[in-house]
Structure formats: structure tokens, C-alpha cells
Amino acid sequence: xxxxxxxxxxxxxxxxxxxxxxxxxxxxxxxxxxxxxxxxxxxxxxxxxxxxxxxxxxxxxxxxxxxxxxxxxxxxxxxxxxxxxxxxxxxxxxxxxxxxxxxxxxxxxxxxxxxxxxxxxxxxxxxxxxxxxxxxxxxxxxxxxxxxxxxxxxxxxxxxxxxxxxxxxxxxxxxxxxxxxxxxxxxxxxxxxxxxxxxxxxxxxxxxxxxxxxxxxx
Amino acid sequence: xxxxxxxxxxxxxxxxxxxxxxxxxxxxxxxxxxxxxxxxxxxxxxxxxxxxxxxxxxxxxxxxxxxxxxxxxxxxxxxxxxxxxxxxxxxxxxxxxxxxxxxxxxxxxxxxxxxxxxxxxxxxxxxxxxxxxxxxxxxxxxxxxxxxxxxxxxxxxxxxxxxxxxxxxxxxxxxxxxxxxxxxxxxxxxxxxxxx
Numbered sequence: 001x002x003x004x005x006x007x008x009x010x011x012x013x014x015x016x017x018x019x020x021x022x023x024x025x026x027x028x029x030x031x032x033x034x035x036x037x038x039x040x041x042x043x044x045x046x047x048x049x050x051x052x053x054x055x056x057x058x059x060x061x062x063x064x065x066x067x068x069x070x071x072x073x074x075x076x077x078x079x080x081x082x083x084x085x086x087x088x089x090x091x092x093x094x095x096x097x098x099x100x101x102x103x104x105x106x107x108x109x110x111x112x113x114x115x116x117x118x119x120x121x122x123x124x125x126x127x128x129x130x131x132x133x134x135x136x137x138x139x140x141x142x143x144x145x146x147x148x149x150x151x152x153x154x155x156x157x158x159x160x161x162x163x164x165x166x167x168x169x170x171x172x173x174x175x176x177x178x179x180x181x182x183x184x185x186x187x188x189x190x191x192x193x194x195x196x197x198x199x200x201x202x203x204x205x206x207x208x209x210x211x212x213x214x215x216x217x218x
Numbered sequence: 219x220x221x222x223x224x225x226x227x228x229x230x231x232x233x234x235x236x237x238x239x240x241x242x243x244x245x246x247x248x249x250x251x252x253x254x255x256x257x258x259x260x261x262x263x264x265x266x267x268x269x270x271x272x273x274x275x276x277x278x279x280x281x282x283x284x285x286x287x288x289x290x291x292x293x294x295x296x297x298x299x300x301x302x303x304x305x306x307x308x309x310x311x312x313x314x315x316x317x318x319x320x321x322x323x324x325x326x327x328x329x330x331x332x333x334x335x336x337x338x339x340x341x342x343x344x345x346x347x348x349x350x351x352x353x354x355x356x357x358x359x360x361x362x363x364x365x366x367x368x369x370x371x372x373x374x375x376x377x378x379x380x381x382x383x384x385x386x387x388x389x390x391x392x393x394x395x396x397x398x399x400x401x402x403x404x405x406x407x408x409x410x411x412x413x414x
Contacts, residue, residue: 009396009400010399010400010403010404011381011395011396011397011399011400011403013403014371014374014399014402014403015374015380015381015399017375018313018371018374018375018378019313019314019316019317019375019378020374020378020379020380020381021380022323022380023323044301044302044306045406045407045410046403047302047306047309047310048302048303048306048356049356049360049371049375049406050306050309050310050313050375051302051303051304051305051306051307051308051309051356052305052306052356052357052360053309053360053371053372053375053376054261054264054265054268054305054308054309054312055264055305055357056357056360057264057267057268057271057376058267059263059264059266059267060263060264060266060267060270060279061263061266062262062263062266062280062283063280066262066280066283066284067258067262069284070258070262070283070284070287070288071251071254071255071258073284073288074251074254074288074291077288077291077292124323125322125323126322127321127322127323128323151382177393
């Protein structure tokens with residue numbers, strides 16, 4: 001059993017329960033929740049607010065046609081519904097596993113970005129305005145510096161890293177204020193693999209990008 | 219058969235969670251159409267209003283009502299009372315459909331309560347809290363939080379506004395929206411703990 005030391009911000013819990021988190025962030029939050037009983041409980045409590053607010057909604061009369069069509073459509077449905085089969089235990093939580101098409105982490109199309117640093121972009125739905133990436137960083141290496149210019153959430157899937165806000169291991173989530181600048185360093189003896197949700201496609205102020213463009217930016 | 223649909227502004231009345239749960243169980247075990255019709259009449263008008271608040275057309279809203287209620291029929295056996303009331307369960311179904319259809323993103327595949335892995339063992343205090351809470355207690359607590367926090371919750375849950383857009387709408391910094399959200403959440407938790 002994993003001990004979780006870093007949790008979701010309560011504002012994120014509420015946004016997740018309300019359904020307003022953008023897609024990439026929702027995946028990261030759900031992945032963390034799969035590891036973390038505390039945050040699962042918090043999400044459920046926050047969803048109860050949704051139930052209560054739904055009851056508080058003024059009624060908007062539903063047409064007789066809609067009611068009749070709904071009741072009639074039950075005839076076309078199978079008499080019993082089978083419970084979905086829980087996927088076998090995997091190296092990553094089911095939510096992420098589904099999104100990766102059940103491909104093992106090692107077989108994903110990783111792109112090497114620098115020595116010991118690889119990235120794999122995870123496609124989201126067409127409407128998504130956010131970006132979801134897997135980051136794989138070798139032992140002792142620094143993560144690409146990502147100045148928090150926007151909303152960013154990271155969950156660790158394997159290995160661990162450390163920065164001035166603490167040590168993050170499997171299941172831990174970094175849901176930090178955007179003003180916090182940090183320079184995480186991998187302190188596990190295996191690669192550290194993280195799932196990162198960012199707002200804008202250009203958000204990573206990576207050191208290699210800055211090396212490539214020495215006259216731009218800083 | 220239903221003795222009063224909850225109106226939060228009364229602060230007392232609520233739907234009868236136990237009764238809704240019985241209806242749902244009858245749907246799951248007996249495919250009971252009368253039970254389904256009763257749940258439809260209680261929830262469909264609220265789900266429709268919920269969809270309209272997000273900007274769905276009348277036709278879209280009724281399509282989503284139909285889809286939500288059919289999911290209730292299909293998934294009735296998956297409802298777990300210990301995870302929250304029937305209204306909460308129906309809210310999550312409607313919320314996911316709203317994200318899928320109106321925002322054209324994928325939600326259902328990874329925000330269903332049932333989809334969480336249970337890798338870490340013990341139920342936390344929060345989970346235990348979820349189990350003992352009745353919808354009525356939540357409604358009561360909601361009515362007690364300050365108006366400015368309640369407004370944020372409605373903008374978020376009902377109008378589906380991201381926190382950044384709430385900040386724009388209310389012309390306050392994003393950081394303020396977030397800290398008010400945290401206050402609202404913690405206030406709710408405290409109120410619920412005292413009723414528990």
C-alpha cells in the first residue's frame with residue numbers, strides 16, 4: 001500500500017466534483033484519486049454538494065413527449081445489465097490505462113528530449129484546451145524547469161523526485177500555486193515517470209528549449 | 219408517494235433519500251417501471267434545468283434528460299448507497315453527460331465514482347463521513363454557508379464555470395476564487411461533521 005503525502009488542493013477537489021476541471025487536469029486528478037483514499041473521500045463529499053444543488057434547482061417542466069419516449073425506450077434495452085468487469089491490476093490506475101489504450105508504459109512512443117529526459121504526449125478529445133504528457137526522467141536528473149505560468153498538476157506514477165516543497169513518490173500529486181517556481185530533481189534509483197497536465201501548449205520553459213533559443217526569453 | 223421534493227431554501231425539507239434508494243433498488247432488482255417513472259418525475263425536471271443553465275437548447279436539454287435517465291435505468295445496480303445519496307449519484311451522471319455532450323470532452327470514462335481503483339486500503343475519515351451523511355444534512359449545511367461562498371458553488375456546480383471564468387465574471391483575482399472555494403469546502407466539512 002502506498003502512503004500518500006501530497007494531496008489535491010481543496011479548490012481542485014471542488015472543481016473536479018463540479019465537473020469544471022479541464023480534461024487533462026481531470027485525468028491527473030482522477031489518477032491521483034485512484035491512489036489516494038483521502039482525496040477519493042474528499043471528492044465524494046464534494047459531489048454531495050452537487051447532489052444537493054441539483055435538488056435545489058428549480059424544476060423545468062419536461063415535455064410529455066420526452067417522458068413517453070424515455071419510458072418507451074426502456075423496452076429496447078436488455079433486461080439485465082452486466083456489471084463492468086474491473087480490469088486486471090495494472091502498472092497504472094485504470095483511468096490512465098484506458099487512456100493509454102492499455103499500452104504498457106515501456107512501449108509508449110517516448111520522444112527523447114535531452115539526455116535522460118523523454119516525453120510522451122497523450123492525445124485528448126478534440127474539444128480539450130489543455131495538454132497531457134508523460135515525463136520520464138532518469139535518476140539524479142533535474143526535471144525540465146516548468147515555471148508555473150498557468151494551472152498545472154503533476155502526479156507521480158513511478159520513482160520519486162524532490163524539490164523545496166518536499167519529496168514526491170508514486171501516487172503523490174503536485175497541485176501547486178502557479179506562482180511557485182521549482183526545480184525538481186529525481187532522487188529514486190529508477191526513472192521517475194510523471195503525468196503532467198498543463199494549460200497552454202507552450203508552457204514548458206524547458207532547459208533544452210532555452211538552449212535552442214538562447215536569445216529568446218530569459 | 220413522494221412526500222415533498224426538497225427545496226433548500228426551506229432549510230428543512232428534502233427529498234427522502236431512503237425512498238429514492240428503494241426506488242433505485244426496485245429498478246435494479248425488478249426492472250420496476252413504476253419506480254423508474256417516479257424517479258423520472260422527481261429528477262428529470264431538475265436535470266433539464268441543470269442542462270439549460272449550461273446553455274443547452276430546449277431540445278438538447280431534453281435529449282440529455284433522456285440520456286441521463288436511461289443511464290439511471292441501466293446503471294441502477296451499480297449505485298452504492300455508502301458513497302452518497304441518489305441525488306448525488308444522478309448529479310454525477312448528468313455532470314458527466316454534460317461534459318461529454320456540451321463541452322465535447324471525455325468525462326464518463328474517468329470520472330465515474332466506480333472507476334476509481336481502490337489501491338490504498340483503509341477508508342479515510344472523509345469516506346466514513348460520506349457514508350453517514352444524508353442529503354438533508356448537506357442541504358442544511360449549504361444553506362448555512364456565507365452567500366458569497368454559496369454563489370461560487372452555484373457558478374461552479376450548476377453553471378459549470380471554470381474557476382478562471384468565475385474570476386472574470388466576478389472581477390476578482392483567481393487566487394481569491396480559489397481561497398473562497400477552500401473556505402466553502404472546509405466550512406461545509408465542519409458543518410457536516412457537527413451533524414454527523
